[in-house]
Amino acid sequence: MREITYLEAVREAMTQEMERDEKVFLIGEDVGQYGGAFGASFGMLEKFGPDRILDTPITELGLTGAATGAALVGMRPIAEIMFMDFLTLASEQLVNQAAKLRFMFGGRATVPMVLRTPAGSGTGAAEHHSQSLENWFAHIPGLKVVMPSTPYDAKGLLISSIRDNNAVVFVEHKLLYKTKGPVPEEPYAIPLGQADVKREGKDLTIVATSVMVSRALEAAKTLAEEGIDVEIVDPRTIRPLDAEPIIQSVIKTGRVLIVHEAVKMGGYGGELAATIAESRAFGYLDAPIVRLAGRDIPIPYNRTLELSAVPQVPDIIAKAREIVQGKV
Amino acid sequence: MSNEMYLEWYRQLVMIRRFEQKSSEMYQLGKIGGFLHLYIGQEAIAVGSVAARQENDHVITAYRDHAHALVVGIEPKLIMAEMFGKVTGVSKGKGGSMHLADVNRRFWGGYAVVGGHLPLATGLALAEQYKHTDSATLCYFGDGSTNIGYFHESLNLAGTWQLPVLFICENNQYGMGTAVARASAVTAIVDKAKAYGLPASQVDGMNVMKVYEATQKALAAIRAGEGPQFLEMITYRFEGHSMGDPLRYRSSEEVEKWREDDPIGILERHLLSEKLADKATLEQIDKSVEQELEAAVKFAEESPLPSADDLFAHIYVEA
Numbered sequence: 001m002r003e004i005t006y007l008e009a010v011r012e013a014m015t016q017e018m019e020r021d022e023k024v025f026l027i028g029e030d031v032g033q034y035g036g037a038f039g040a041s042f043g044m045l046e047k048f049g050p051d052r053i054l055d056t057p058i059t060e061l062g063l064t065g066a067a068t069g070a071a072l073v074g075m076r077p078i079a080e081i082m083f084m085d086f087l088t089l090a091s092e093q094l095v096n097q098a099a100k101l102r103f104m105f106g107g108r109a110t111v112p113m114v115l116r117t118p119a120g121s122g123t124g125a126a127e128h129h130s131q132s133l134e135n136w137f138a139h140i141p142g143l144k145v146v147m148p149s150t151p152y153d154a155k156g157l158l159i160s161s162i163r164d165n166n167a168v169v170f171v172e173h174k175l176l177y178k179t180k181g182p183v184p185e186e187p188y189a190i191p192l193g194q195a196d197v198k199r200e201g202k203d204l205t206i207v208a209t210s211v212m213v214s215r216a217l218e219a220a221k222t223l224a225e226e227g228i229d230v231e232i233v234d235p236r237t238i239r240p241l242d243a244e245p246i247i248q249s250v251i252k253t254g255r256v257l258i259v260h261e262a263v264k265m266g267g268y269g270g271e272l273a274a275t276i277a278e279s280r281a282f283g284y285l286d287a288p289i290v291r292l293a294g295r296d297i298p299i300p301y302n303r304t305l306e307l308s309a310v311p312q313v314p315d316i317i318a319k320a321r322e323i324v325q326g327k328v
Numbered sequence: 329m330s331n332e333m334y335l336e337w338y339r340q341l342v343m344i345r346r347f348e349q350k351s352s353e354m355y356q357l358g359k360i361g362g363f364l365h366l367y368i369g370q371e372a373i374a375v376g377s378v379a380a381r382q383e384n385d386h387v388i389t390a391y392r393d394h395a396h397a398l399v400v401g402i403e404p405k406l407i408m409a410e411m412f413g414k415v416t417g418v419s420k421g422k423g424g425s426m427h428l429a430d431v432n433r434r435f436w437g438g439y440a441v442v443g444g445h446l447p448l449a450t451g452l453a454l455a456e457q458y459k460h461t462d463s464a465t466l467c468y469f470g471d472g473s474t475n476i477g478y479f480h481e482s483l484n485l486a487g488t489w490q491l492p493v494l495f496i497c498e499n500n501q502y503g504m505g506t507a508v509a510r511a512s513a514v515t516a517i518v519d520k521a522k523a524y525g526l527p528a529s530q531v532d533g534m535n536v537m538k539v540y541e542a543t544q545k546a547l548a549a550i551r552a553g554e555g556p557q558f559l560e561m562i563t564y565r566f567e568g569h570s571m572g573d574p575l576r577y578r579s580s581e582e583v584e585k586w587r588e589d590d591p592i593g594i595l596e597r598h599l600l601s602e603k604l605a606d607k608a609t610l611e612q613i614d615k616s617v618e619q620e621l622e623a624a625v626k627f628a629e630e631s632p633l634p635s636a637d638d639l640f641a642h643i644y645v646e647a
Contacts, residue, residue, distance in 0.1 A: 025458065051458065057488060062447050062481035069451015072436060073386070075458065096441050097448060105429040105437060106420030107642035141643050165645035 001182035009151040009183050010040050010116070010172060013158035014078060016187045018048055021076060024162060027054040027067055028080030037082045038118055038177055064090035064115065068098045068167070071113040076162060083129045084119035084171065091136065098167035099142030114161045116170045120211055120261055121299045121310055123174050130299035130306075132210075132262035137169045138239045138271070144168045144192055145239040149213035151181035153236055156190030164192060173211045193240040197249065201231035204324055205249040207272055208232060208259040212311060216259055219316035228324050238268055246272070247281045254286035255323050261310045264293035288328050292319045329537075334595070334604050337375050337536050339613045341592045343620070344371045344395045347404055348567075350621050351394065351411060351425075355571050359628075360411045363440075364425050367395040369534075369566035372591035373468075373498050374399045376539025377559075380547055381466055386434045386452045388445050389468035391426035392498075392565075393438030396468065400435040402428065405624035414631035421634045422642070442503075443469060443478035446495075450482050453491035453556075464550045465493040466543075472503020474517050483524040483556075490555035494546050495521065497558070498533065500565045505577040521558035533561030534589040537598070564589075 004012070018024045026041055026048075032055040035042035045053040056063040060081055067077040081087050087094070094115065101109045121130040138145045144166055148154040154172070161168040198213055199220055208216040213234045220230040231249050235241055250256045256276060258269040269291035276282070276289055294310045322328050348366040355364045367374070374395035378387060389396045397407050402418055410417025411425050418428050419437075429437030436452065439445035449467035456463040473479055474497060486493050497517050501508055509515050521528035527549065531542040539561060546557035564586040568575050599605040 057481075057484055059481045059485060061477060062450065062485045065444075065447020065478070065482070066451040066454050066485060069436075069448035069453075070455040070458070071451070072431075072448070073452055073455040075455045092441065092444060093447055096444060097439075101437075102645070103642045104419065104423045104427045105431070106418070106422050108419070108429065108431050109436075110645050112645075144644075 002185060003180045004151055004183050005177065006151045006154050006172070006179050007038060007040055007177040009155040010158055011042065011044070012183070013155045013162070014041065015044060015047065017159060017162045018052060020187070023074060023076045024078065025052040025054060025075065026078045026080065027056060027063055029056055029058055029063070029082050031055060031080050036080065038174065040080065060086045060089035061093055064093040065097065067113050067115070068093055068111055071111045072101065072109055076112050078114045078116060078162060081115060081117040084117045084133050085128050085131045087117055087133060090115070094137070094143065094167065094169070095140050099140045103142060110165050111167045112165045114168045114170050116172060118172045118174045120173045120175060121306055124301060124303060124306065126301040127298045132260070132294065134169070134171050134238060135262055135266065135268045138268055142167065143239060144237060145171065146192060146237045147171045147210045148236065149176065149210050149234050151179065151183045153190060153196070155183050156188050157192065157236060159187055160189040160192050163189065168192070171210065175211050176214070179214065190236070192237045193242050194237070195233055195235045195242040195245040197231065197245060198234050199230065199232040201229035201253065203229045203253055203255065204231070204320055205246070205253045205256045206230055206232045206259060206316070206320070207235065207246055207256065209235060209238065209268065210261065212259040212261060215311065215313050216316055218313045219320065222317050223320055226321070228320060230320060241275065243275050243279070246276065247279045250276055250281040251284045254284050256289050257320055257323055258289070258291045259311055259316060260293050262294050263296055264291055265296055267293050269293050287323050287326065290319060290323055290328055292316060331604055333379070334599055335609070335613065337379065338595055338599065338605070338610060339617065340375045340399055341371045341536065341595060342614055343404065343617045344374065344398055345592060346617050346621055347394060347398060350625065352571065354411070354625065360425065361413070362424050364571045365392040365569065366565070366567045367392055369586065369591070370498055370500060370563045371395060372536040372539050373496070373533045373561045373563060376536040377466060377496055377543040380540050380543035384434065384461065384463040385547070386436060386463065386465040388436040388449050388452065388465065389438055390442065390445065390470060390473070391438050391440040392470070393426065393428050397428040397430070397435065400430065400433045402430050402433065402435070404620055405627040408624040408628040409631045412628040412631070413633065414628055415634040415638060416627070416631040420638065443473035443476040445469070446473065446478045446482035449493055450485050450491055453486065453493040454489065456492055457489070462551050463492065464547050466496060467493055468496045468498060470503060471497060471499040471501070471508050471517055472506070472511065474520055475511055483521060483526060486556040487524040487526055492550045493556045494543070494550060495526070495556065495558045497560045498563055499560050500563050502569070502577065504569045507577065517560045518558065526556050526558040527554070528558035528560065530560045530562055533563035534591045535594050536591060
């Protein structure tokens, strides 16, 4: 199969959906002439024109509200927020409005929109351009939160998100943009709320999201050489969560390590750990449920400090060994 | 202006006034919970401006929304039932007083984060611009909202993209208990709009005829392609911000002075002096409003409560 990058997969999903449905448009800061801060929409202005690729002022709150309002009257906007950190500015419209209008008006309104945003550290972008805030939004009934970890998932999940009749937060990872993988040329949809087993194994389950999936896969290679056979489950959407494959995996391996980039305190790992502990998998556990997550600090600029702030491959290897060797 | 139109305005003004009084009564009886914000004193704005809209225009407003809901045509009983928390309410008992909406009437509801609906209004207008229709969006908000970021981001976006939106500021002199001059560096709200290139004018918000004329002119300008417009309606709320407001921030002399400009009185005097209606006709309208409201309360009382199943309904669109 043809291989393209994660970034190209995102662009292809948007392009194909815009070709299919005139109600879909892209709105965001520098998405048009500039082509998107990371180039996600590069060339789309030339293809679709300024009526469908809308360059906004610097107005996260305003553009998120404009997208929400347009969605209320039947459009299917894709809003790009240049960095997830800026979702703090957009969050009022997302949390109080987009997520709640359907419920608040007794089911009489729908908000079919997607809010795409790049998250995560690893680019030296420092405190204001590196956060992973997905759990803020996973906490909100009425929103869906999607976190693709591969080019294939990025395309299929973005197509589903655009076709979904709810407000979807689509979290892309900056470090994944340049990663390549097989992606079908034709449009295809991966259902939201469907976890994926990225690697099968019998000794330890690793539940990882976004960029941590690829780090876990790399760690698994080293661990395999040591005779530790790791299974990796990627929830792909954290709201709704497809818990069953995770539970089944933990029942099989008896051990689980949860890995995400966001700060551990109040992070999604707590939700995953509780989901496992509350399930029938609890009785099968041979070791405590362990979380490996971002340190309890903002993301620093300095390269060494930045790398230490979030889980890296050696951290995953070390933690997996500890669990399997009964040292936790 | 036809006689029927004047009489309809009179009916709507009286309906809003009496609806609010009835709501207040029901609140005190414990039939309505939460917050309740009365529109008494400001009636001419909702009546005169919505009268000027065309059917495909959108309406969106803040939490003081009973009047807008009534004038777009939602039956009083459906609003009363909503405030009673009944499943027959316009938002199925889930929104209450502050979140009335009827999408079929293009009324996108009441919003209770001050200013939070202004960005949504730009979105409604953007969608119509995108579809190349002649629909405009009427967006209502109070003077207090003009100090928050939403206002400035929305006016800037509307001005930049020339969106078909009419911003209607209902300047009732106070954001909750804070007077305009204590909260706004610029006390003429129109000046804030002008900063974003929007044609803006002040209107006597107590006079329904003046409100209608100004709105009609502004909507015509939007439809002529002149871009977003701004009206500052000068008005006053005769009652407190919400129920239980101790009213420590204004004098009773001030309130009494504004009450001389009662919007119902202004129209009534005009109708009688110009011989457009006689006293008996107006009394007949008053009586029919009273009957409709009694029926509305009865309907709300007798309506069923939401069921346990309703709790989880309407969070997501399934499939």
